[in-house]
Amino acid sequence: MGQNFFEIEDVTFKASNINKVNNVTLKIKNEGDIICLLGPSGIGKTTILRTIAGLEKVNSGSISLKNKIISSKNIHVEPENRNISLSFQDNCLFPHYSVLQNIEFGASRNKKSKKLLNSREIIKFLHLDHIVDKFPHQISSGEAQRVSLARSLLSKPDLLLLDEPLSNVDQSFKEEIQVKLKKILTELKITTIIVTHDSYEAFYLGTKCGIILDGQLKQYDDPYNVYHFPNSVEVVNFLNRGILIPAKVTGENSLENEDLGTIKGNFIKHYPKGSNVKLLLQPEDLEHDDKSNLKLEVVDRKFRGTNFIYTLKTLSNLLIPVFVHSHHIHQHEVDEKFGIKRPIHIDHIVCF
């Protein structure tokens, strides 16, 4: 056991005696770090949180918090004695207590905690002022989620676990709450593990991100690295932020694709000259240029507010996404030709 704040050492997570995620090792070095776990539905993310919280037992490996083992084959610290708080995805407010009583329910746990935080501040920052006297059945699911979050924060836990904390929150509040949540967690140094299906949320909030696929923790890294340097084809497919196209390595810094021609850049991992590889092409890798002689057909255009994502079809029927700023001088319609700037240069080349 090292000097990490929190550590999962070779644990297989089970729910109803079915292995969900196998042999996970995950370390949180510093108090106050925020970890985001991403993965498809039903893969076992919630099982991981429930096990860390002590609601499920482990049969192999160990989980330790502040250098003390809290779960292993022989040790199981009861949930109420772990000082770990879990905010459930579904509404788990106490139905017979008002919103304020719900929020203050766990406040007595850590009276001596240095993490000064009072209910009034939390209520204000989560925009709950207008519903404090209401009962859970009188509020919306988004409001209930924020109340649950407030209750967990106020209990000042050593480790905060959030299961899809903002999935029901209105889009208009979501970004503001993300910003404030990150601020409060960082300022109060509340170590947090967040499960989410929203990769943008994970990339923004997380100090590190874990990708869970096929019963394994596939990648655990900084958000930037997870996005730009995915370590497997499965992670690329899961994040769905680019495509893999066939290419041939032609030099130390170049590849050749039959539709796009020569592509230059810095390889993350080197391959021998002449190797056939799959090149990861993300929307921001290609640049638009009306004057270019490399023209591809537009098959779809998605407006995303700040940008457009054009889907272009190559001669060999590959569908390539290209990012264009939404203030770009003109737009291209479906079936029109779309120019790609040459020579193509990609800052970091990821191949498989």
Next chain:
Amino acid sequence: MISFVVAIPIVTVFSSFFETTSNYSYILKDTFLYDYIFNSILLLAGVLILTFLIGVGCAYIVSFYKFPAVNFFKWSLILSFAVPAYIYAYSLTAFFENYGTAFSILKGVFGEKDYNSLIPKFDGMIGAIISISFSLFGYVYVLTRASFHYQSQNLIDLGKNLGFSKKKSFFKIILPSARPAIVAGLSLVAMETLSDFGSVSFFGVSTLTTGIYNAWTSFDDLALANRLSFYLLIFILGLFILENLSRKKAQYHTPVKENIKSKPLVLLTGYKSFLAFSFCFFIFLISFLFPVLQMLYWTIIFPKHFMDLNIIKLLFNTILLVVLSSLVLIFLAFVSNYGSRVSKSKLLEILTTFSISGYAIPGVILAVAFISFISWFDNNIVSLLEIKTIKPIFIGSILGLVFVYFIRFYSLACNGIKSGYLKINYSIDESSYLLGYSKLKTFTNIHLPYLKNSVLLIGILISIEIIKELPITLIMRPFNFETFATTAYIYASQDLLEAAAAPSLFLIAIASFFILVTSRYILKD
């Protein structure tokens, strides 16, 4: 432990096949046994048909139509629960007998004549069927009304879209979708009918239940009583399985309450409105007002009996039984449900399910089987330990009475607490643990405050049942210990119906009060 206690009567009844019975069993086999079985089936069929017609009819009218006093009828029709079948039987006889109340009314209105030949007589099997039906139709009414109430408006709209007439919609859509609730209600009625002792014995109808009582009291043959109980148990087991199956279906059919689109009620006018009002008023009159007024009439014209009644003592005895039994039942129902919830043990869950089976066993069987068991235990186990007899502790004592009440009504308490617990998502407990609350603190801070209404409701329902309960109290009570129910029965069995009026009236008044307090919950769930 609870399952073990509940198992006592079942095991005792089954073990009766290894015991020898008196000659009475052979006489019975050749003479009355088939009568017992035939009468039980006839009684059951009559009651089921009548309760179906009254219960479903009332539920349909108050659920789908708007007419004067409809809201009053919605809750007042359940007041029939307050009138036990045996008290209804006394009223029926008192009103229609020769020179009875009906005779007095006709004489008062039309002068002296011989009206006795004109007044119909409701005695024997017909009297028993009417008494039990008007006392029990509430089960079918309450469950069917709840089913109609939560029936999706979309279903009815669908019928309209398909061009169904109102009649066709009723028979093709409304009734089939309420079928599980109706079957569940009828199953309860069936079990209560087969358990009935007071009214059938009053009308002299020989059923398996009265046979059990007679075998024990008149022929002092406990083994035969248990053997007869076995036949009745087999009968009831079949009904119990049917009821369980229909409940499973009922869950399947029950729509999510939050998504209910409220049904617009059809406003009735003219003669249709009058007919709907008259039907509901007639049922309310016959099921509740009639026995109450009859008992009130007699209490007023025979004040001596009222004066002779030791009301304080009867009230104290009744309340003592109610409070003791409710406390024991609720406490143990909490222990078993909480244990089952926290441990998540499948074995505990199976045992809990088994322990509610006492509800299906008639009071007479429970009491007789319990006495048999204590006698066996006393003769075979206690005597080995060289301790004096334990019979006085359990037989003819408050403790024994509460014990048997416990077996009989445990399902009411257990299911009540269980349905309250089902409304608390398990992750609410987990949230509490994760906020630093222990299991005990979670129980006191979350479960108890949340379930307090359920507990109150269950307490009142148990109270209503115990106030009305007759055979167990009659068999198990200590010497000279009377309740309103036993006092009424004893007077009635001595043909002193006018003396039975005052205790019956008190019984109905107390039960009605409790029903009114809980009517909102009864109609809701």
